Amino acid sequence: MQKIRLFKPSVGKEELKNIKKVFKKSWLGYGPMVTKFEKKFAKFIGTKYCVGVNSGTAALHLSLLCNDFKRGKKVLLPAITFSATAASVLYCGLQPKFVDIKKEDLTIDFQDLKKKYSKDCVAVICVHMGGHPAEMDKIKKWAKEKKLLLIEDSAESCGAIYKGKKIGTWSDIATFSFEEKKIITTGDGGMICLNDKKKYEKIKSLSFHGWNIDPWKRHVRSFGSKNKFSKHWNYEIQNLGYKYNMNDLMASIGVAQLKKINSFNFKRRKILKRYLDGIKKLKYIKPTYPYELKNSSYWLFSVNTNYRDELIDYLKTKNISTAVHFVPLPLNKLYKKYKNKSLKNTMVIWKKIVSLPFFPDLENKKIDYIINCLKSFDNKFN
Numbered sequence: 001m002q003k004i005r006l007f008k009p010s011v012g013k014e015e016l017k018n019i020k021k022v023f024k025k026s027w028l029g030y031g032p033m034v035t036k037f038e039k040k041f042a043k044f045i046g047t048k049y050c051v052g053v054n055s056g057t058a059a060l061h062l063s064l065l066c067n068d069f070k071r072g073k074k075v076l077l078p079a080i081t082f083s084a085t086a087a088s089v090l091y092c093g094l095q096p097k098f099v100d101i102k103k104e105d106l107t108i109d110f111q112d113l114k115k116k117y118s119k120d121c122v123a124v125i126c127v128h129m130g131g132h133p134a135e136m137d138k139i140k141k142w143a144k145e146k147k148l149l150l151i152e153d154s155a156e157s158c159g160a161i162y163k164g165k166k167i168g169t170w171s172d173i174a175t176f177s178f179e180e181k182k183i184i185t186t187g188d189g190g191m192i193c194l195n196d197k198k199k200y201e202k203i204k205s206l207s208f209h210g211w212n213i214d215p216w217k218r219h220v221r222s223f224g225s226k227n228k229f230s231k232h233w234n235y236e237i238q239n240l241g242y243k244y245n246m247n248d249l250m251a252s253i254g255v256a257q258l259k260k261i262n263s264f265n266f267k268r269r270k271i272l273k274r275y276l277d278g279i280k281k282l283k284y285i286k287p288t289y290p291y292e293l294k295n296s297s298y299w300l301f302s303v304n305t306n307y308r309d310e311l312i313d314y315l316k317t318k319n320i321s322t323a324v325h326f327v328p329l330p331l332n333k334l335y336k337k338y339k340n341k342s343l344k345n346t347m348v349i350w351k352k353i354v355s356l357p358f359f360p361d362l363e364n365k366k367i368d369y370i371i372n373c374l375k376s377f378d379n380k381f382n
């Protein structure tokens with residue numbers, strides 16, 4: 001058996017067709033395709049506004065930055081997440097406060113969240129880990145009481161519905177990632193979704209050098225304006241912004257990917273069902289998440305075993321890729337000083353989890369091969 005990849009983006013002729021259109025126009029940078037993708041994505045998620053950026057990391061950074069929080073204030077976030085969730089806090093001169101996760105689904109533990117709250121907290125970032133929704137209903141209500149800004153880091157979930165409401169509409173600001181491994185991709189890319197007009201305008205400005213107008217609007221104004229003598233070349237630098245914008249090339253891929261998102265999530269559910277049925281009877285290998293497939297958008301197929309490292313080595317000999325999502329952030333050098341004592345579940349569960357190959361185009365033959373390898377590993381202990 002050939003090496004089986006962990007992730008693989010699904011791209012095809014629809015994406016190529018859109019890329020060709022952009023090439024034909026010879027307008028690759030910030031332009032009308034970005035606006036088109038933003039509008040379509042906003043409609044898909046169900047927020048008033050969207051800002052396309054060049055990564056999920058940039059999306060997180062701007063979601064915090066647009067609030068002008070005082071430096072040194074604290075942001076609550078789960079101890080197990082991708083590194084960028086916490087980096088965005090440090091970028092803004094804020095301090096991460098790590099919250100324990102639930103053993104059952106690796107999302108932020110609401111009980112511990114309440115315990116970790118202090119008056120100097122300004123925001124809470126929830127992560128839909130592996131695509132499993134965090135308990136947004138409880139957290140939203142509580143965050144409102146405490147006047148905390150609520151951010152959904154939805155990089156690992158796109159298109160899912162939680163308790164009747166789309167993921168990405170539960171919070172003040174939601175961020176998505178279109179990095180090549182995520183649910184949909186633009187190569188690299190990200191999106192910020194929100195309903196607040198003022199913050200939307202600020203984020204838009206921050207994503208393009210802090211200017212008061214985007215370059216496509218300026219271009220249009222230079223020829224399309226009724227007033228021939230409008231100073232189309234003029235712009236004002238209002239904020240210390242970044243070069244974080246999405247471009248037309250990325251957006252053209254995104255528009256094609258968005259059309260396929262429901263079928264991607266459908267395929268992901270089917271694959272998960274096959275995996276879950278296949279490993280149902282195993283004693284030493286269990287699913288990490290309580291996979292609830294209806295209306296889901298899972299990004300990871302993860303299992304949980306006391307023999308994690310042995311399993312990883314074994315699967316390596318079978319040409320099956322694996323990974324650990326993720327080593328707890330407070331165990332990393334940069335975040336050690338933010339470690340706190342009550343991260344009990346975090347410190348136990350991370351040693352047991354391993355992610356297995358999972359992407360929409362994973363063939364049944366390969367899934368069955370992986371299941372058989374898991375079975376023979378499990379059998380060794382019987």
Ligand SMILES: *Cc1c(COP(=O)(O)O)cnc(C)c1O
Nearest residue numbers: 055056057082084155177178179
């Ligand atoms: C992938 C990911 C990000 C970062 O997205 P990029 O597009 O790679 O910058 C942020 N948060 C989580 C939870 C992620 O999985």
